[in-house]
Amino acid sequence: MRHVVICPDDFLYHLLRGTTFPGDAPLYVVAEPGVRARIVRSGDQAVSGDLEDPALYRRAFRTGHEPVLLNAPAERATKIVAAVRAVAPQSPVLVLRDPERHLGELPGGVTTLPISAFGERVIQPELERAALRARVERIRQHFEDAQRVLILMQDDPDPDALASALALRTLLGRNRSSAPIGTFGAITRPENRALCRILEIEVDEVTAGTAREFERVVMVDTQPGFFQGRFEDVDLVIDHHPEDRTVRARLKDIRPTYGATSTILTEYLRAAEVKISQRLATALLYGIKSDTLHLERGGTRADMEAFAHLYLLANHNWLRRIERPELPAEALDVLARGLARRQLIRGVLFSHLGAVPYVDLIPQFADLFLQVEGVEWSVVSGVVNGEAHISVRNVGYVKSAGDVVRAAFADLGAAGGHRAMAKAVIRLTDWRPELGDATSEIVHQGVMERFLRALGESGPGPAGQERS
Numbered sequence: 001m002r003h004v005v006i007c008p009d010d011f012l013y014h015l016l017r018g019t020t021f022p023g024d025a026p027l028y029v030v031a032e033p034g035v036r037a038r039i040v041r042s043g044d045q046a047v048s049g050d051l052e053d054p055a056l057y058r059r060a061f062r063t064g065h066e067p068v069l070l071n072a073p074a075e076r077a078t079k080i081v082a083a084v085r086a087v088a089p090q091s092p093v094l095v096l097r098d099p100e101r102h103l104g105e106l107p108g109g110v111t112t113l114p115i116s117a118f119g120e121r122v123i124q125p126e127l128e129r130a131a132l133r134a135r136v137e138r139i140r141q142h143f144e145d146a147q148r149v150l151i152l153m154q155d156d157p158d159p160d161a162l163a164s165a166l167a168l169r170t171l172l173g174r175n176r177s178s179a180p181i182g183t184f185g186a187i188t189r190p191e192n193r194a195l196c197r198i199l200e201i202e203v204d205e206v207t208a209g210t211a212r213e214f215e216r217v218v219m220v221d222t223q224p225g226f227f228q229g230r231f232e233d234v235d236l237v238i239d240h241h242p243e244d245r246t247v248r249a250r251l252k253d254i255r256p257t258y259g260a261t262s263t264i265l266t267e268y269l270r271a272a273e274v275k276i277s278q279r280l281a282t283a284l285l286y287g288i289k290s291d292t293l294h295l296e297r298g299g300t301r302a303d304m305e306a307f308a309h310l311y312l313l314a315n316h317n318w319l320r321r322i323e324r325p326e327l328p329a330e331a332l333d334v335l336a337r338g339l340a341r342r343q344l345i346r347g348v349l350f351s352h353l354g355a356v357p358y359v360d361l362i363p364q365f366a367d368l369f370l371q372v373e374g375v376e377w378s379v380v381s382g383v384v385n386g387e388a389h390i391s392v393r394n395v396g397y398v399k400s401a402g403d404v405v406r407a408a409f410a411d412l413g414a415a416g417g418h419r420a421m422a423k424a425v426i427r428l429t430d431w432r433p434e435l436g437d438a439t440s441e442i443v444h445q446g447v448m449e450r451f452l453r454a455l456g457e458s459g460p461g462p463a464g465q466e467r468s
């Protein structure tokens with residue numbers, strides 16, 4: 001099927017020349033024989049005549065179903081549509097119209113598009129891309145002559161940070177030795193560890209001292225202010241958190257309206273036409289997914305566009321393995337123990353798993369127990385290598401988990417976290433003066449007493465205790 005392109009002069013011809021249409025090359029319908037002759041001389045097809053006369057369209061249409069594109073002054077467009085419709089009442093018609101002028105009443109089946117759409121949908125995004133390319137060029141130049149670049153993330157890096165770091169390293173054309181990905185902390189969440197394991201992302205632990213040995217430092221998904229003075233001198237900051245205080249860096253790109261830093265990096269890679277590998281696409285897709293709760297929280301149009309682009313490139317099998325960590329068979333025995341020992345006390349579900357084969361099971365079961373009906377808090381503890389690990393989750397609209405865990409356990413060991421998620425790690429030898437013989441049952445009691453006291457409740461008396 002060929003398209004019929006109607007325009008008094010050669011405006012549409014110049015606009016569309018070189019455009020690939022499905023089916024045959026389009027037929028241009030113009031007013032002046034001179035314009036027709038020029039189009040034909042250039043090797044394209046054209047007819048000319050009175051654009052408001054149906055006779056012209058009897059020559060132009062073969063089937064009467066050809067799609068029509070029309071551009072004409074507003075006062076003529078309605079009449080031209082009427083002449084087209086007299087010959088081809090079924091043909092779909094798109095009128096490219098002057099954005100300022102109102103077209104008269106148009107028959108059904110006619111679609112209009114303001115010419116300004118070219119500016120908005122084609123030119124503007126391309127100008128943005130040009131600006132992004134220039135920015136990427138500036139970033140690359142800044143790091144070009146450095147021997148080693150540190151890509152620094154927050155203390156417990158999340159998928160958005162990990163993916164952004166990997167993307168930036170790719171953008172700079174570097175490898176693990178010339179641009180390691182580092183953190184002052186460690187990765188604790190099981191999904192995040194699975195992400196690193198499955199996508200082979202190596203994360204180095206750094207200190208303020210070793211960080212200073214790098215010639216250049218980049219922060220992704222975080223800002224110097226979050227390091228409480230531990231680290232200030234930064235070359236580049238790419239982040240989507242609002243600026244707590246003005247970020248001082250030689251270069252920075254901070255976009256608080258974005259749902260994820262991974263979106264910014266995806267835009268960089270696309271603008272610079274860097275190949276996004278399956279591994280990198282999977283990481284970035286997961287970064288956007290987890291920071292925007294599957295695009296439901298704080299996701300913008302930019303996040304959705306990056307998401308759609310990455311979706312086609314990512315490995316969804318890997319993604320499934322990252323999102324749903326596998327449970328080894330021995331974990332079921334641990335779970336059975338935890339279920340048997342669970343206690344629900346005023347909306348807090350406590351479970352002590354006893355000795356566990358690996359730490360990740362504790363937060364994993366803390367997530368699971370939060371799904372129980374009526375549960376606002378889930379507090380799961382277990383013992384690994386002589387240490388009690390306590391993972392706390394809540395439904396989000398109650399007190400901050402980090403605050404409660406700090407109040408409950410900070411005097412014994414490391415304790416802290418965020419609003420809805422926190423943890424404590426205590427050496428049993430440090431707890432023994434209080435607990436005496438730290439058997440499983442005693443640790444369980446100790447966790448419950450300390451946690452409930454910190455939550456502002458009295459300890460579990462027989463009356464307030466219900467076996468769930």
Ligand SMILES: [Mn+2]
Nearest residue numbers: 160221261291
């Ligand atoms: Mn983020």
